[in-house]
Amino acid sequence: MTDDADDHGSFDERPSKSERKRRSDDLQALGEALIELSDSELDALPLPEQLRDAVLLARKITAHGGLYRQKQYIGKLMRKIDAEPIRAALEARRDRERVEAIRFHRVEQWRDRLLREGPEGVAAFRTEFPQIDSTAVGKLTERARKEQQTSKEKVTPAGRELFRLLRDALSRAP
Known part of the structure; x- marks a missing residue:
């Protein structure tokens, strides 16, 4: 059996x-x-x-x-x-943190590219984000590049300002 x-x-x-x-x-x-x-x-x-x-x-x-x-x-x-609402809320928090980290890295990458490539980087930025004021980005990029050449610091005040400008602009971009 x-x-x-x-x-x-x-x-x-x-x-x-x-x-x-x-x-x-x-x-x-x-x-x-x-x-x-x-x-x-x-x-x-x-x-x-x-x-x-x-x-x-x-x-x-x-x-x-x-x-x-x-x-x-x-x-x-x-x-x-019932722990599911708590689990869902914590997962949503983790998702927001991941999205924020991705956004932060994207802004860093653009800042570094602009500083490295100069006018060519600004042209690429203008192509990808036509709705953003690329004139201000170009002027700030040049100022940051000049500061970078004369300063021993990796990130200069103009570089930080460029980062903030890019962060604000990219957060509004679609």
Whole structure:
């Protein structure tokens, strides 16, 4: 006779102990991520008052053992609530940070290209972003290139100003 207990539903459908442990660890890590959020980000999340208080207390604890126990407590509280809205909010935050990092690198790349190529870089910039005032970009690029030649610093005041101009212009660009 074969073991058909699964087909007849006589075995328990509960998750294994390992699966429960993985879920618990995941929820605790999610709870620990709440500790790192700013006050405004924490306030924006749909947290029960007890969990919010536990997170705020964890921020104040400096003793390693006490912080460990508080994190365990936060994990326990996390297991009692629906964590999906919190997970979604933290994922949205990570996505915004990724987009911001990509935007920052794009601005840096354009600034470096403009400083390296000069008028040719400005022409390429004008081609890619015709709606942006390339005259101001060109003047600032030349000023930054001149400062760069006479200064020992890698980034000069005009270079920082060029970065700000590009950041503002590219944030408005489609």
